[in-house]
Amino acid sequence: MASITRALRPLSRTATSARLITRPPLSTRLAVSTHAFSTTSRRRDVDLSGLTPTPITFLSETEALMSESVSKFAQEQISPKVRDMDEAETMDPAVVEQLFEQGLMGVEIPEEYGGAGMNFTAAIVAIEELARVDPSVSVLVDVHNTLVNTSIMKYGDAQAKRTWLPKLATGTVGSFCLSEPASGSDAFALKTKAEKTADGYKINGSKMWITNAMESGVFLVFANLDPSKGYKGITAFIVEKDTPGFSIAKKEKKLGIRASSTCVLNFDDVLIPKSNLLGEEGQGYKYAISILNEGRIGIAAQMTGLALGAWENAAQYIWNDRRQFGQLIGEFQGMQHQVAQAYTEIAAARALVYNAARKKEAGQDFVQDAAMAKLYASQVAGRVAGSAVEWMGGMGFVREGIAEKMFRDSKIGAIYEGTSNIQLQTIAKLLQKQYTR
Ligand SMILES: Cc1cc2nc3c(=O)[nH]c(=O)nc-3n(C[C@H](O)[C@H](O)[C@H](O)COP(=O)(O)OP(=O)(O)OC[C@H]3O[C@@H](n4cnc5c(N)ncnc54)[C@H](O)[C@@H]3O)c2cc1C
Numbered sequence: 327m328a329s330i331t332r333a334l335r336p337l338s339r340t341a342t343s344a345r346l347i348t349r350p351p352l353s354t355r356l357a358v359s360t361h362a363f364s365t366t367s368r369r370r371d372v373d374l375s376g377l378t379p380t381p382i383t384f385l386s387e388t389e390a391l392m393s394e395s396v397s398k399f400a401q402e403q404i405s406p407k408v409r410d411m412d413e414a415e416t417m418d419p420a421v422v423e424q425l426f427e428q429g430l431m432g433v434e435i436p437e438e439y440g441g442a443g444m445n446f447t448a449a450i451v452a453i454e455e456l457a458r459v460d461p462s463v464s465v466l467v468d469v470h471n472t473l474v475n476t477s478i479m480k481y482g483d484a485q486a487k488r489t490w491l492p493k494l495a496t497g498t499v500g501s502f503c504l505s506e507p508a509s510g511s512d513a514f515a516l517k518t519k520a521e522k523t524a525d526g527y528k529i530n531g532s533k534m535w536i537t538n539a540m541e542s543g544v545f546l547v548f549a550n551l552d553p554s555k556g557y558k559g560i561t562a563f564i565v566e567k568d569t570p571g572f573s574i575a576k577k578e579k580k581l582g583i584r585a586s587s588t589c590v591l592n593f594d595d596v597l598i599p600k601s602n603l604l605g606e607e608g609q610g611y612k613y614a615i616s617i618l619n620e621g622r623i624g625i626a627a628q629m630t631g632l633a634l635g636a637w638e639n640a641a642q643y644i645w646n647d648r649r650q651f652g653q654l655i656g657e658f659q660g661m662q663h664q665v666a667q668a669y670t671e672i673a674a675a676r677a678l679v680y681n682a683a684r685k686k687e688a689g690q691d692f693v694q695d696a697a698m699a700k701l702y703a704s705q706v707a708g709r710v711a712g713s714a715v716e717w718m719g720g721m722g723f724v725r726e727g728i729a730e731k732m733f734r735d736s737k738i739g740a741i742y743e744g745t746s747n748i749q750l751q752t753i754a755k756l757l758q759k760q761y762t763r
């Protein structure tokens with residue numbers, strides 16, 4: 327099977343430069359930026375003054391091809407397996423293999439390390455398109471790319487990049503291990519401890535809710551190296567699956583995204599070499615905050631893709647298949663208004679997602695935008711997937727199609743990578759800062 331990202335590579339540079347030349351002055355907008363325009367906060371160090379404004383969901387040629395190719399791949403290769411994987415609560419290993427073959431596990435990893443060397447939005451597009459068909463496959467790709475790969479690209483030294491990136495790009499799945507039984511929203515109250523040893527570190531503790539754990543070979547683990555410093559002792563380490571003392575204690579049975587593995591992990595005197603420290607000691611909390619800010623855009627993309635997938639599935643049914651009172655049910659105005667409202671909300675969620683992604687790429691502050699995108703996209707996913715079940719009547723409620731699955735899957739958007747309350751808290755905090763005299 328030809329790799330999607332390999333096929334797109336040569337285009338990526340041409341397309342990006344073409345877009346940069348033709349895009350227009352953001353400067354005028356930015357010049358009048360005041361508190362009132364808080365969602366387009368001041369740019370930092372990137373000069374975008376020569377760019378022409380374009381619709382926020384406009385994709386470069388490479389990104390558009392990524393979208394089309396992933397959509398085709400998901401329809402042809404993943405769609406036939408979605409129902410069975412959900413029922414079995416297992417990810418088909420062949421799907422994981424295909425994701426690597428397609429280059430979808432190293433979207434932003436530079437080519438020198440075996441990745442596709444693409445931009446963040448290309449990863450977002452892939453996550454969205456996968457979720458349209460299966461949000462479980464989508465989150466596998468999302469966590470691996472936006473949390474694990476990004477952490478190593480951003481904070482790993484040259485040696486760490488040489489060691490881990492080629493593996494993560496070509497065959498080893500990664501997990502991001504922050505949450506614990508007693509620390510969820512209050513993530514930095516984590517209790518997992520690390521101690522220095524003669525030639526490295528020893529980790530003890532447990533992690534909970536770890537996505538991809540059944541498939542992963544590499545675990546990015548946050549542990550406290552100096553609890554006397556509180557959260558400033560939190561440090562990031564890389565633990566390989568076969569390290570003695572590391573074990574998967576439990577695989578959760580869940581409401582939704584059931585093919586995505588979610589596990590409890592135990593660390594019992596896990597010895598790792600010095601080289602498995604990621605970045606600097608005591609910087610783990612900063613890394614986690616920064617990575618999760620970006621990662622949230624991925625979850626927002628997952629929820630947007632899910633909403634569109636649920637909507638399209640129902641649209642097919644109401645406008646092609648199901649007749650009542652002598653006409654297609656999608657011809658009743660009562661149905662049409664709901665369907666139009668839902669589509670509008672999906673479009674609004676997409677705009678927030680792409681705005682956040684573009685701001686991140688442009689080096690602008692995007693934290694509030696990412697939080698708003700995740701909050702809103704998960705709300706839209708819940709509403710649309712719920713309505714889609716109703717639009718399909720009994721056929722939406724049975725476990726034959728994907729309607730009820732999308733509805734179950736949608737719930738997770740309001741929980742992981744910061745619950746909706748936590749997103750609201752972030753948004754409010756940033757707004758208050760802007761509006762406090
Ligand atoms: C399927 C799944 C996959 C996951 N994958 C990962 C992963 O790969 N890696 C990882 O590290 N973690 C992962 N998580 C953990 C996830 O990030 C946490 O579940 C999430 O942060 C919420 O924590 P919690 O479940 O402990 O809920 P709690 O923190 O106990 O929250 C419960 C409720 O209290 C509310 N609440 C808490 N604090 C406040 C507050 N200050 N203000 C207002 N309301 C508040 C919350 O909004 C929520 O409604 C995953 C979770 C799930 C369910």
